[in-house]
Amino acid sequence: MSIKELAQTIAARKGADPDTSWTAQLLADPDKAAEKFGEEAVEAIIEATKGNKARLTSEAADVLYHLLVMCAAHDVTLDDIEAELASRATQSGVTEKANR
Ligand SMILES: N=c1c2ncn([C@@H]3O[C@H](COP(=O)(O)OP(=O)(O)OP(=O)(O)O)[C@@H](O)[C@H]3O)c2ncn1[C@@H]1O[C@H](COP(=O)(O)O)[C@@H](O)[C@H]1O
Numbered sequence: 772m773s774i775k776e777l778a779q780t781i782a783a784r785k786g787a788d789p790d791t792s793w794t795a796q797l798l799a800d801p802d803k804a805a806e807k808f809g810e811e812a813v814e815a816i817i818e819a820t821k822g823n824k825a826r827l828t829s830e831a832a833d834v835l836y837h838l839l840v841m842c843a844a845h846d847v848t849l850d851d852i853e854a855e856l857a858s859r860a861t862q863s864g865v866t867e868k869a870n871r
Pocket residue numbers: 777780781784791792793794795832833836
């Protein structure tokens with residue numbers, strides 16, 4: 772699944788029944804979504820320092836999923852994040868030229 776498809780799936784869970792959807796449960800509780808993101812980030816750091824590639828891949832997927840859910844809980848979309856990244860790419864190009 773692409774990150775775009777994952778973000779669309781998460782957005783479609785807004786207002787869904789929290790009893791049948793983990794995503795809906797987190798979207799209904801933004802602080803819990805933030806807490807889960809923090810836990811997953813720490814788990815990814817631990818696997819990275821252990822050098823376990825398979826476990827890091829799994830934890831990285833958890834991090835991406837929970838990051839998108841946390842952002843969606845605050846109405847921050849993948850488009851918003853991509854726009855921010857695009858603006859940085861432009862800024863960094865300017866900085867690079869200025870440093871030449
Ligand atoms: N990518 C995910 C995803 N990754 C993790 N999780 C859930 O997040 C919860 C917490 O994950 P953890 O790994 O922390 O689980 P844990 O029990 O703490 O296990 P450990 O890692 O600590 O050992 C679990 O219930 C996982 O099932 C996810 N739940 C949903 N998705 C995606 O979201 C879609 C919609 O899901 P629902 O909202 O559940 O329909 C799914 O089809 C998936 O594509």
